[in-house]
Amino acid sequence: MKKGDKAAIVCCSNGQAATSETTIKKLQNTLEQIGLIPVFSDFIYEKESVFSGTAKERADSLMHFYQDDTIKAIFDISGGDLANEILPYLDFSVISKSAKLFWGYSDLTTIINAIYTKTQKPSVLYQIRNLIYENSETQIAHFTNTVMDSRTQNELFSFMYDFVQKDTMEGIVVGGNIRCLLKLAGTEYFPDMNDKILFLEAYHGAVPQIVTYLSQLKQMGVFDKISGILLGTFTAMESLKHSPTVVDLVKQYAGINIPIAKTSDIGHGTDSKGIVIGALLHLQK
DSSP states (O other): OOTTOEEEEEOSSSOBOGGGHHHHHHHHHHHHHHTOEEEEOSOOBOSBTTBSSOHHHHHHHHHHHHHOTTEEEEEEOOOSSOGGGGGGGOOHHHHHTOOOEEEEOGGGHHHHHHHHHHHOOOEEEOOGGGGGSTTHHHHHHHHHHHHSTTOOOOGGGOOOOEEEESSEEEEEEEEEEHHHHGGGTTSTTSOOOTTOEEEEEESSOOHHHHHHHHHHHHHTTGGGTOSEEEEEEEHHHHHTTOSSOHHHHHHHHHOSSSOEEEOSSSSSSTTOOOEEETSEEEEEO
């Protein structure tokens, strides 16, 4: 992207509360200072309950930006629970012809993986609102150096990791938030897991919830197909120091033969870096 480019701001999941208007204005100002021109969807704020619009209205708004050649990227600033209801209304043939990237995190895991499944196109698992939170100075520098026209570095997507099982993995990255990814199970939008690196992170969830998710992945045969697992942050589990740990649980359910790596750089934290879902990744000890 370069200065003067337009970037769409959408909310495909839960609508934003009216009280968040100041925060969203701050994001607008920050993007403008970076050199981008933010263009907002008509469906940002809650209108009825947690909905900024119907599923079709939110999907149509997203598709409008895909069809607008002046828009160079699409940033989703929402999260919550509602993103998967727009999937039947998306035109993946249009998305497949577009070079613009969709950015989002958490509940947007559903849309990001659906885009890859249907089009083989990458998307970015990253919350653009990180540019205005407590780590804003660092986040703005990483975003600018990585994404804007200078592109002098790859800081936004460069992360530290440690192998906790085996010592190398390679594959196309799929996944994201573990709870939200599993919303796609049994649907046409769930990614083909063969030879993929499965990235997993979570905000909520103690041991029982994580066991439930891992059990489902195992019963679906996912761990028999993938080439490796990259674990991001599991905020609740790690902040409360639950035992067994996420690493312990993943080893138990995935088995001893699969490569597993752990990073503290990607997840729900405001200091989180991004990861490209649908891109080839090679990790080595």
